[in-house]
Amino acid sequence: MAVLVAAAVAVPLAGAGRARVPAPVPAVVAPPVAANLDAVYAAHRAGAREAARMAGDHGDLKRAAVDRALAGRQLLHFDGRGPGRVTEVLGDLARAGRVAVLVPGSDTGLDTYARFRAAALALHERLADETPDGTRTAVVAWLGYETPGTLGTAVATTGRAEEAAPGLRALVRDVRAVAGQRARVSLLCHSYGSVVCAEAADGLDVDDIALLGSPGTGADTAADLRTRARVWAARGTDDWVENVPHLSVGLLGTTVGFGTDPLSPAFGARVFTAGDGGHSDYFAPGSVSLANLTRIVLGDTRAVTS
Numbered sequence: 001m002a003v004l005v006a007a008a009v010a011v012p013l014a015g016a017g018r019a020r021v022p023a024p025v026p027a028v029v030a031p032p033v034a035a036n037l038d039a040v041y042a043a044h045r046a047g048a049r050e051a052a053r054m055a056g057d058h059g060d061l062k063r064a065a066v067d068r069a070l071a072g073r074q075l076l077h078f079d080g081r082g083p084g085r086v087t088e089v090l091g092d093l094a095r096a097g098r099v100a101v102l103v104p105g106s107d108t109g110l111d112t113y114a115r116f117r118a119a120a121l122a123l124h125e126r127l128a129d130e131t132p133d134g135t136r137t138a139v140v141a142w143l144g145y146e147t148p149g150t151l152g153t154a155v156a157t158t159g160r161a162e163e164a165a166p167g168l169r170a171l172v173r174d175v176r177a178v179a180g181q182r183a184r185v186s187l188l189c190h191s192y193g194s195v196v197c198a199e200a201a202d203g204l205d206v207d208d209i210a211l212l213g214s215p216g217t218g219a220d221t222a223a224d225l226r227t228r229a230r231v232w233a234a235r236g237t238d239d240w241v242e243n244v245p246h247l248s249v250g251l252l253g254t255t256v257g258f259g260t261d262p263l264s265p266a267f268g269a270r271v272f273t274a275g276d277g278g279h280s281d282y283f284a285p286g287s288v289s290l291a292n293l294t295r296i297v298l299g300d301t302r303a304v305t306s
Contacts, residue, residue, distance in 0.1 A: 021060050022055070023055065024047055026077065027044055029043045032076060041074045041075055051080030066113060074090070087144055088120070089139075093179055097135045097182065098183065098298055099175055099183050099184070099186070100127070101186070101187050101206075102120050102142060103194075104147060104191075105213075106155050107147060107148075107149055110143075120141035123283055123290065124137070125285075126285070144164065145164030148160045148192060158218045161196040164196045164199070184208075186208040189211055189214070194217055197217075210233070213282060214258075216259045216262065217258055221260065233269035234263075236276060237275070247259065272304045273292060
């Protein structure tokens with residue numbers, strides 16, 4: 001690990017030299033509640049439309065297309081500056097009894113948002129098929145932090161996760177304010193996103209936290225997360241993250257690595273089956289992993305396979 005991190009210090013981040021795409025500052029809106037949700041969506045859609053115009057004028061047609069697509073969706077937040085941040089809602093959040101919040105890992109930004117959204121959409125569609133009559137669901141795709149690049153030191157430390165945690169806590173508060181206290185809320189945290197969820201977990205008002213393809217959380221045990229939520233963990237048999245050393249060492253003035261493997265008995269999570277998929281396959285339609293995640297979100301925990 002020391003060799004890999006030392007090499008990463010010397011290798012520039014992919015895209016580090018990319019010119020910043022101009023975009024407006026995010027819309028200033030009242031905290032979302034059920035009564036003003038449509039107005040919040042409308043304000044951030046307007047921001048995305050303006051960002052698309054500015055990106056097009058700048059000559060970045062790819063970013064302009066991404067922004068334009070977002071301008072037609074339900075946005076709890078939008079910031080088109082730099083790598084970009086967006087929180088998109090799939091479904092009727094105000095009336096949802098089951099809510100899933102997806103937290104992405106490294107190399108996720110507006111330019112790669114379609115990949116992240118595809119995961120949220122797959123879960124949303126599976127929930128629609130499996131949800132009992134009379135129960136509504138919503139999926140929140142939270143790209144609310146600047147994710148680390150795979151090439152670079154940030155992906156091997158908790159720094160970005162520590163910066164992201166307050167934003168995730170605020171998002172959960174907003175979800176509760178809109179959906180209400182009766183809603184069941186689950187965090188589904190992929191790869192480096194599991195480090196973010198671990199940093200935010202202490203006292204967080206959620207029912208379940210699922211760690212998917214996690215390199216570790218920075219905590220020795222699930223109990224160290226100090227959460228009332230059930231903590232789940234899964235890893236596909238073809239996921240390369242299995243080969244990441246589960247240790248934590250001091251190097252170059254920082255702590256590198258995330259410690260205990262969340263799938264190990266020592267960590268104490270509820271381990272569930274993810275099938276034979278790779279690192280990006282946890283939300284693949286028809287997969288064992290997606291089926292189990294759907295059961296967790298719906299609260300059908302006895303049906304989760306392990």
